[in-house]
């Protein structure tokens with residue numbers, strides 16, 4: 681197993697025989713456990729899914745979840761995202777109590793929700809609330825790819841809509857981090873309705889003359905891309921994020937042609953005019969602070 685590893689990265693980490701027992705893959709829940717588990721020693725190693733090499737869990741954590749060897753941006757939970765984005769102690773969560781019903785009585789849906797709640801610690805695939813970024817008060821929403829792939833069901837749509845509408849009432853900017861597989865199939869038409877609802881809320885916020893910033897993170901697809909995800913005044917994307925409507929496999933099968941290199945990656949969509957800027961994770965917070973200050977309104981919000 682060890683002979684296939686990236687030699688340079690290994691030397692850097694001083695990997696010795698036996699250490700491979702500590703190795704885990706940097707993806708989804710395993711990565712999350714590592715990032716939130718303060719008990720990991722400096723010698724703890726994780727495998728970078730993108731580069732297929734090993735990195736120190738501690739280094740990965742200190743680097744905001746970005747692989748120090750190849751620059752791969754690992755997925756963050758809303759809690760981690762909020763922690764690295766907003767001013768310390770400034771976040772107040774809204775609507776955390778909202779839980780989904782099962783409008784279509786879809787087989788096993790309840791159990792799936794329950795399991796996702798247990799593993800993610802959240803009741804739904806988005807966390808919303810009020811916070812400050814560089815001293816500026818904003819309404820923030822962060823989707824969770826680790827909760828049923830961040831799919832937008834009734835509660836996700838409702839929480840996002842409420843957050844945007846409340847931002848309009850309070851005359852505050854809104855910053856939304858997307859990460860979603862699209863509509864939630866277990867809720868059928870109720871899920872699709874959330875596209876119209878969130879889009880309408882964005883329009884209300886926009887007509888109030890307020891700033892909206894959407895940060896597209898990996899992966900953002902389907903109903904989210906086709907609704908509020910593309911309706912911000914400013915659209916940013918995290919480096920390497922995959923962004924689209926249908927996935928590349930479906931498109932390839934449909935058009936029966938090979939797709940260009942980097943198709944649907946953030947840098948590709950920036951080059952084709954679908955987002956304003958691709959940003960490294962470390963550069964996001966200062967950029968958001970700068971944008972919020974540039975668009976700052978008076979103390980009364982006027």
Ligand SMILES: [Zn+2]
Pocket residue numbers: 728729730731732733747748749750751752
């Ligand atoms: Zn890597």
